[in-house]
Amino acid sequence: MSALSIGLLYGFVTLVVMFSGMPIAFALGAVASVFMYFFMPASSLDTVTQNVYEEMASITLLSIPLFIMKGAAIGRSSAGRDLYSAIHAWLHRVPGGLGIANVFACALFAAMAGSSPATCSAIGSAGIPEMRKRGYSPGFAAGIIAAGGTLGILLPPSITMILYAVAAEQSLGRLFLAGIGPGLLLVLMFAGYAVYRARAEYSEAKRVYEGGGAKSAYLEDEHFTLSEKVSMLPRVLPFIVLLIGVMIALYGGYATPSETAGLGGLLALVLIAIVYRIWKPKDVAPILGATIRESTMLLMIIGMSLLYSYVMSYLQISQNAAQWVVDLHLSKWLLLAMILGMVIVLGFFLPPVSIILMTAPIILPPLKAAGFDLIWFGVVMTIVMEMGLIHPPVGLNIFVIKNIAPDIPLRDVIVGVMPFVALMFVAVFLLCVFPQIATTFPDMVMGAGK
Numbered sequence: 001m002s003a004l005s006i007g008l009l010y011g012f013v014t015l016v017v018m019f020s021g022m023p024i025a026f027a028l029g030a031v032a033s034v035f036m037y038f039f040m041p042a043s044s045l046d047t048v049t050q051n052v053y054e055e056m057a058s059i060t061l062l063s064i065p066l067f068i069m070k071g072a073a074i075g076r077s078s079a080g081r082d083l084y085s086a087i088h089a090w091l092h093r094v095p096g097g098l099g100i101a102n103v104f105a106c107a108l109f110a111a112m113a114g115s116s117p118a119t120c121s122a123i124g125s126a127g128i129p130e131m132r133k134r135g136y137s138p139g140f141a142a143g144i145i146a147a148g149g150t151l152g153i154l155l156p157p158s159i160t161m162i163l164y165a166v167a168a169e170q171s172l173g174r175l176f177l178a179g180i181g182p183g184l185l186l187v188l189m190f191a192g193y194a195v196y197r198a199r200a201e202y203s204e205a206k207r208v209y210e211g212g213g214a215k216s217a218y219l220e221d222e223h224f225t226l227s228e229k230v231s232m233l234p235r236v237l238p239f240i241v242l243l244i245g246v247m248i249a250l251y252g253g254y255a256t257p258s259e260t261a262g263l264g265g266l267l268a269l270v271l272i273a274i275v276y277r278i279w280k281p282k283d284v285a286p287i288l289g290a291t292i293r294e295s296t297m298l299l300m301i302i303g304m305s306l307l308y309s310y311v312m313s314y315l316q317i318s319q320n321a322a323q324w325v326v327d328l329h330l331s332k333w334l335l336l337a338m339i340l341g342m343v344i345v346l347g348f349f350l351p352p353v354s355i356i357l358m359t360a361p362i363i364l365p366p367l368k369a370a371g372f373d374l375i376w377f378g379v380v381m382t383i384v385m386e387m388g389l390i391h392p393p394v395g396l397n398i399f400v401i402k403n404i405a406p407d408i409p410l411r412d413v414i415v416g417v418m419p420f421v422a423l424m425f426v427a428v429f430l431l432c433v434f435p436q437i438a439t440t441f442p443d444m445v446m447g448a449g450k
Helices: 003-019 024-039 042-056 063-075 079-091 097-113 116-133 138-153 159-168 172-210 226-231 233-251 257-275 281-314 317-327 332-347 352-369 374-390 396-404 410-433 436-446
Strands: none
Touching: 003 024, 003 281, 003 317, 024 042, 024 281, 024 352, 042 281, 063 079, 063 097, 063 116, 063 159, 063 257, 063 281, 079 097, 079 116, 079 226, 079 233, 097 116, 097 138, 097 172, 097 233, 116 138, 116 396, 138 159, 138 172, 138 374, 138 396, 138 410, 159 172, 159 352, 159 374, 172 233, 172 374, 172 410, 172 436, 226 233, 233 257, 281 317, 281 352, 317 352, 332 352, 332 374, 332 410, 352 374, 374 396, 374 410, 374 436, 396 410, 410 436
16 A cells, blocks of 8 residues: 555544544554554564553653642642632722633643643632622633633643653753743733623623613622731742742753652642641542542553554654645745644544644644744644633533533533633734744743754
């Protein structure tokens, strides 16, 4: 068979197996093994275990379960609720302050946990009921949390970015730094929309009330004394200090990403023991259990995805596909648009982890040949994959929200997140026009081109 025929067959079989409902890790591993049997030397099957081990024997990947443990320790304590409550108390006088509080809480929690579903669950379980109690429409409340949760894969430490750094053979430190500027941009855009939407809903509630309708909770005046505000800080500050300490250790060159992850995970366990008295074996067991389950699932996907990519490379599928894209002689921006469009479509069905590991061998060589900075592209691709977390038909964060607030109709959740998807498109456009949003910070800290 020709390389083209093998490549088309490889892609077709992959889609069939995935749509059969088989878990992603096993689907990728099964397809790779079958093609190894039929199209590679017979001895290659004897090296499956060795190949998977060698692909995963990366010190960078070691940081993933450690960051997951850090996120599980924070997510399964009351840290998320306390963080949200403190920000809300200090911002309640700002128009749309409750929405802004949720966006900021999501951003801070995402930076501590590195996981979008964990951020949605931790902040949403407290934020959605509070917003609805104060008059926010269900769809708007759900949209804020779902979109805010996506920041978990953009703001460092991001597990998705760790995988991209490994796949693209780029500096993880630079990639983490490159995510900060765009992350802050999205936070400001989300907060700005929250103010706009809250004002519109407040005006509508006021119009209805003045017309003789029911008085919305939007119109109730809420007040926090200074002592109440200050009393909320002691439980939050240790985790902020943890976040700052981890960032200083990583970017100050005091520790490698894996060492930083280990330090962060250990300190998170110490903090929840001190602040929330979570130290008994029966209290810590759920945290460690969740860490093991999520780490095992993720590392299985990584291992099988890397085996899948290895078979693609051996059969010259990825090289020929990349060469085909180059031979189209597209302009660099049309090439970028085509690749991002493909990522958006894949986001309908696949999680970011699989998208990165499956597409990297194909899309990165043409992008590099076209002159794109792969660190910059990693940030852009991450934002595009963020959209996949909140747009149908899969939208993982949408289903996390449905689990938190099952009484909110799915249609309302989807309508609520669509403005945030549009804001992400705007952010991608701004990054294309002003790449310095992503590149300036890493250049300042680590030097240009290093």
